[in-house]
Amino acid sequence: MLCRRSLMAGAGVSAVAALLGRNGRAAPAPGLEILGAPNASSIIVVRLLDSGGLAEAAPGATFRLWRDADELRAGLVSGRSRLITTPSHVPANLINRGLPMRLLAIISMGHLSVVTSDESIAQFSDLRGKPMLGFFRHDMPDLVFRVLARKEGIEPDRDLQMTYVQTPMEAAQLLVAGRADTAILHEPSATAAIMMAQHQGRTLRRAISLQQVWGVHFGKPRIPMAGVALHQGLIDDSPELLAALRAGLVPAKDWVLANRAEAAKLAERTMAIRPPVFERSLDHFHIDVVSAQAMRPELEIFYRALLELSPDTLGGKLPPDDFYLDL
Numbered sequence: 286m287l288c289r290r291s292l293m294a295g296a297g298v299s300a301v302a303a304l305l306g307r308n309g310r311a312a313p314a315p316g317l318e319i320l321g322a323p324n325a326s327s328i329i330v331v332r333l334l335d336s337g338g339l340a341e342a343a344p345g346a347t348f349r350l351w352r353d354a355d356e357l358r359a360g361l362v363s364g365r366s367r368l369i370t371t372p373s374h375v376p377a378n379l380i381n382r383g384l385p386m387r388l389l390a391i392i393s394m395g396h397l398s399v400v401t402s403d404e405s406i407a408q409f410s411d412l413r414g415k416p417m418l419g420f421f422r423h424d425m426p427d428l429v430f431r432v433l434a435r436k437e438g439i440e441p442d443r444d445l446q447m448t449y450v451q452t453p454m455e456a457a458q459l460l461v462a463g464r465a466d467t468a469i470l471h472e473p474s475a476t477a478a479i480m481m482a483q484h485q486g487r488t489l490r491r492a493i494s495l496q497q498v499w500g501v502h503f504g505k506p507r508i509p510m511a512g513v514a515l516h517q518g519l520i521d522d523s524p525e526l527l528a529a530l531r532a533g534l535v536p537a538k539d540w541v542l543a544n545r546a547e548a549a550k551l552a553e554r555t556m557a558i559r560p561p562v563f564e565r566s567l568d569h570f571h572i573d574v575v576s577a578q579a580m581r582p583e584l585e586i587f588y589r590a591l592l593e594l595s596p597d598t599l600g601g602k603l604p605p606d607d608f609y610l611d612l
């Protein structure tokens with residue numbers, strides 16, 4: 286988790302925060318690197334950038350996927366990446382540890398499912414005693430699964446045979462190869478696994494939607510899992526960029542949903558997602574654009590669930606009031 290490896294400890298955070306936010310002069314943000322989460326909801330920001338929606342506010346801006354949590358941390362702490370798409374707990378953790386991050390919007394309402402070849406699995410209780418493959422241990426997918434498992438009366442480390450790999454595609458490949466029967470997967474890896482298995486004569490299916498299970502226990506069948514976050518220094522330096530994001534995120538989302546084939550080609554070019562996988566996964570990664578301020582009640586329910594499970598995930602407390610921005 287973000288508390289590991291002393292990246293956010295003590296005076297180091299203050300020094301980094303001062304470095305990143307030292308220029309109070311409003312100006313465009315040339316050469317901005319946007320660091321994107323490796324899930325399909327990042328397509329919203331990719332579309333906004335590709336359409337020229339950030340051209341004036343951030344000339345020469347580029348987009349790059351981060352492949353693991355360490356790469357994301359390095360980009361943020363170095364100051365290279367002050368605009369990110371991210372699991373929603375990451376900026377909350379950072380602000381509680383002294384880095385002035387702000388959450389602008391939620392762009393994914395949950396994209397996790399349990400994918401299996403085991404025909405006996407239809408609900409959470411059916412997982413008891415079974416092997417379960419996860420990825421990103423102690424980060425978002427694992428945390429969400431563990432919160433819900435406990436709500437369902439299952440202690441993962443006691444009642445399941447949990448093993449982990451580094452990435453969702455590793456988990457997908459093990460499922461396809463028959464070296465694992467059941468895994469927690471995000472999108473588009475769940476769609477990719479199901480499609481690859483079909484080509485090999487193996488049947489995989491989404492047995493459990495974690496979003497639906499979340500709704501049973503927390504009121505709404507959606508999880509505010511991924512969002513767009515900015516460093517306060519970037520907002521101070523270039524309020525034009527914040528205005529461009531506010532103006533462009535919803536139209537970018539609408540374009541993706543209305544132009545699926547074109548969006549799939551864009552995802553292939555910028556995110557290395559095969560177009561058929563992207564199109565088939567689109568209905569399962571539940572993209573939306575809702576301001577962090579409007580989502581605050583649901584975000585705080587989510588954050589409290591994570592705090593109860595693992596306080597260090599959020600730096601031990603809820604983020605402050607000024608963390609939540611409006612669109």
